[in-house]
Amino acid sequence: MPFEPEELPPATPPFFDDTAGGVWLPLYRHACTFGPDMFVDKMMNMVRNPNLNSTWLFRADILYDDEQGAETSVESSTSKARPIPRDLAGIPRGRTLVRRLIPRNERRDRPLDQTCTFHRSESTSTETPTRSLVVYMPHASSALDLPFYHPKVRGVAHLHEWDPLQASGSISVHFLPFQQDDLRDEKVRRTAYHLLEILHKHGQGSAAGYVKRVHHDVLIPRPRFQDRYAHLKNKYARQLVGAWAESTDPAKHVFEDLGIAAFLMELWADMYRDGVFPGFVDIGCGNGLLVYILTQEGYSGWGFDARVRKSWAQYQTEASCSPSGQSLEQRLLLPSVVSGTTSPDAIQVSPEEIHDGIFPPGTFIVSNHADELTPWTPILGALSQCPFIMIPCCSHNLTGDKYRAPPPRDKTKPKSTFASLVDWVTHIAEDCGWEVETEMLRIPSTRNTCLLGRKRTKDVGEVDMEALLREYGGVEGYYANVAKLVKSAPRGH
Numbered sequence: 120m121p122f123e124p125e126e127l128p129p130a131t132p133p134f135f136d137d138t139a140g141g142v143w144l145p146l147y148r149h150a151c152t153f154g155p156d157m158f159v160d161k162m163m164n165m166v167r168n169p170n171l172n173s174t175w176l177f178r179a180d181i182l183y184d185d186e187q188g189a190e191t192s193v194e195s196s197t198s199k200a201r202p203i204p205r206d207l208a209g210i211p212r213g214r215t216l217v218r219r220l221i222p223r224n225e226r227r228d229r230p231l232d233q234t235c236t237f238h239r240s241e242s243t244s245t246e247t248p249t250r251s252l253v254v255y256m257p258h259a260s261s262a263l264d265l266p267f268y269h270p271k272v273r274g275v276a277h278l279h280e281w282d283p284l285q286a287s288g289s290i291s292v293h294f295l296p297f298q299q300d301d302l303r304d305e306k307v308r309r310t311a312y313h314l315l316e317i318l319h320k321h322g323q324g325s326a327a328g329y330v331k332r333v334h335h336d337v338l339i340p341r342p343r344f345q346d347r348y349a350h351l352k353n354k355y356a357r358q359l360v361g362a363w364a365e366s367t368d369p370a371k372h373v374f375e376d377l378g379i380a381a382f383l384m385e386l387w388a389d390m391y392r393d394g395v396f397p398g399f400v401d402i403g404c405g406n407g408l409l410v411y412i413l414t415q416e417g418y419s420g421w422g423f424d425a426r427v428r429k430s431w432a433q434y435q436t437e438a439s440c441s442p443s444g445q446s447l448e449q450r451l452l453l454p455s456v457v458s459g460t461t462s463p464d465a466i467q468v469s470p471e472e473i474h475d476g477i478f479p480p481g482t483f484i485v486s487n488h489a490d491e492l493t494p495w496t497p498i499l500g501a502l503s504q505c506p507f508i509m510i511p512c513c514s515h516n517l518t519g520d521k522y523r524a525p526p527p528r529d530k531t532k533p534k535s536t537f538a539s540l541v542d543w544v545t546h547i548a549e550d551c552g553w554e555v556e557t558e559m560l561r562i563p564s565t566r567n568t569c570l571l572g573r574k575r576t577k578d579v580g581e582v583d584m585e586a587l588l589r590e591y592g593g594v595e596g597y598y599a600n601v602a603k604l605v606k607s608a609p610r611g612h
Contacts, residue, residue, distance in 0.1 A: 122319050124149040124312065127291075129302070134278055134291065135252065136208040141295050143276055144302055146311040148291035149319055151279070153326040155251045158279040158290070159237060161321045162253040166235050169220055172317050175228060175268035176220055177345045182232065183217035202234045205254050205274065210238040220268070221345070226353060228266045232258040242283055251279040262297050270310040272296050277318060290318055338558045338571065339385045345561075348381035355412060364429040365406055371563055372408060378562035379487060379510070380412040382569070387418070387483070390506070390573065397481035398440045402496070403489030406430040407447045414438065414446050422485075423450035423474060425604050440482075442474075450474040451601055452492060454499065456584055457594045467602075480504040488512035488566065491519040491604070493540075494591070497548035497572055501582060506573040512566045514540040516592045519600030541568050550587055552577040 124147040133143050153161075169176045182200040202215050214237040222228035238252040255275040262271040274295035281288035292315040296302050335341065356373055363369035387396060396418060401410050404422025411434035413420055421441035431447045438446040451468060454476040476499045478484065484507035486496040493511050500507040514536055516522035524543035526534045532542070548555045553572035560567040588594055 120150070120152065120319075120323050122149065122316050124315055124319075134293065135210060135250075137295070138206045138208055141205075141273070143274070143293040143295050145278075145291050145293050146302065146308060147315045148289055149315060151288050151290050151319065151322055151326075152286070153322040154283075154286075154288070155239065155249050155279060155281050157322060157325055158251050158281075159239075159253075161318060161325065162237070162277060164321070165318070166216060166218060166253075169218075171321075172314060173268050175222055175224075177223050177349070178221050178341055179218040180221060180342060181216055181218050183215075185215045200232055202236075203256055203258065204234055204236050205256055207238055207252060207254075210240045210250055210252050213237045213239060220266075221342075222266065222268060223349065224353075225349065228268055231266055231269060234258070242281075248280040248282050248288065251281070253277045262301070270294065270307050271304070272301060272307065275314070277314070290315060290322070292318075333559050335559050335561060338556060339382060339389075341561075343385050344381055347385055348378055348561075351377045351381055351412065351416075355415075359408070362433060364433065367406075372406065375562045375564050376409045376412060376487075378560060379409055380416070382558070382560055383413065383485070383508070384416065384418070386508075386571075397483065398479070399483040399485055400478055401485040401487065402452065402499070403486065403492045404447065405488070407434040409485065409487055410434065410446055411436070420483075420485075421446045421448065423448045423452075425449070425451050425601070440479075451604075452476055452495070453598070453601065454495060454502075456498070456502065456588065457597050476502065478503040478505050481506075483507070486510065491515045491600070494544050494547055497544070497551045497553055498584070498587070500548075500553065500572055501551040501579050502584070504579060506571075508569055508571050509544065510560070510566065510569050511537070511540050511544055517588060517594050518592070518596040519604065520596070522592075537566065537568075541570070545570060547587075547591055548572055549576075550582070550590070552579065552582050 126147055127145045131145050134145055135143060137143060165171055167179055169179050183202055200217050202217050204212060204215050206212055216235045218233055218235060220231045220233060222230065234256045236254045240250045242249040253276065257265060257269055259265050265271055272294040276293040278291045278293060279288060292311045294302060294311060301307060355377065359373045360369045399413065399418060399420035401422030404410050404424050406428045407422055407430055410420060410422040414436050419438065419440050421438040427449050434447060436446045437444060441448060449472060451473050453473050480503060482503065482505045484496060484500050484505050486493055486507060486509035488510055490513045493509055493515065494517055496507050496509040514522050514524055523536060524539040527538055527542035532538055545555050548570065552575050554574040554576050556571040558569040558571065560569050
């Protein structure tokens with residue numbers, strides 16, 4: 120069902136009466152084929168995820184929920200966070216929540232508390248539909264008190280009307296203005312249109328059988344990640360974008376690496392809560408930005424890549440845990456398990472520029488879009504007894520050749536090149552004895568699957584590494600491909 124709403128004229132009478140005397144004006148209406156329970160489910164999802172309606176927002180923190188029995192946050196004891204519910208004639212109020220809208224940039228926009236109430240009146244005859252209503256009331260006394268991302272109105276309401284006999288209904292959006300003329304503002308009307316469009320999209324999608332397949336925030340709670348990310352962005356983003364030295368898009372790389380850094384910092388806070396951080400190594404570190412952010416935030420570590428990048432001059436810092444004492448090094452990875460199987464004679468580099476892939480036990484290995492090194496990541500982790508994350512990107516086999524991995528073992532998953540790569544490297548990690556955890560990172564990249572190995576399913580001694588290398592295609596030709604990498608231009612990462 121395409122989104123083609125009916126725009127309601129200004130003279131349209133209110134669809135429901137406010138017991139406090141407010142006049143709720145309808146703006147748009149659209150037919151729907153999803154019922155009351157699905158409407159409530161979609162609206163609750165939007166209450167918890169206001170970012171679905173506005174790119175200016177990160178999330179909502181729930182301060183109060185009467186279905187939970189009482190306040191859900193210590194902040195709820197403040198008068199600002201107490202609910203200010205609205206009652207509507209003939210549509211009883213059920214659940215009441217107070218949420219705090221958290222903007223992406225608190226330097227520009229401030230948070231806003233908002234009371235959200237759920238109402239329903241059941242159908243009592245063939246002539247009266249079931250009516251479900253969700254009302255948002257911002258805790259603001261005037262339009263001037265409202266932040267940029269909220270429409271300049273006293274309240275917002277979504278109404279769902281449902282005929283159970285016909286199995287059809289309608290959804291509509293209503294605003295409670297401060298003044299009648301407020302709804303003539305084009306921005307206000309665009310906002311109403313957009314709110315109804317998003318509800319229509321999610322409701323009709325569920326009615327058509329859509330099932331969400333991507334789940335974020337599995338390992339790290341969203342508030343922790345987003346608060347850390349906002350802190351890093353405010354601290355570094357402008358400086359890093361302004362001083363970008365590469366030919367690639369600075370915004371993409373800066374915000375992506377700030378997001379990865381935020382995730383790692385929160386992950387490490389959990390992993391090393393009761394111990395000392397063991398240091399990290401970023402294999403295939405590319406432009407070195409992620410290493411720079413993490414070391415600036417006080418985490419000991421270093422990174423290496425086959426080629427020096429222009430950015431390294433400004434990101435280079437001292438690192439006591441690296442072989443040279445520098446945080447960014449030019450190194451070729453020649454894993455110890457490859458030595459003796461092929462000849463390194465084709466590579467004309469000094470021994471100081473070679474790394475055997477053996478790191479101090481416990482060192483956290485970061486493999487961020489490391490391309491040729493991605494399938495090696497869980498192997499190196501097993502050999503050195505080091506936890507790791509890998510964020511796959513381009514598909515290569517163990518020799519460094521471009522490679523199309525076999526389709527995913529789970530036949531319900533897409534058979535794309537990327538999905539195949541993710542499943543293939545996951546399989547390698549599992550055979551190396553890792554329990555693989557997956558997180559879909561909140562970064563501006565379609566290659567946002569993060570695979571984490573920090574728990575073992577078997578001892579390293581139980582893994583026949585030579586047999587594993589043969590099973591996954593062998594390593595014959597690895598040195599020749601490394602030689603080509605040395606001669607080629609560096610990647611943009």
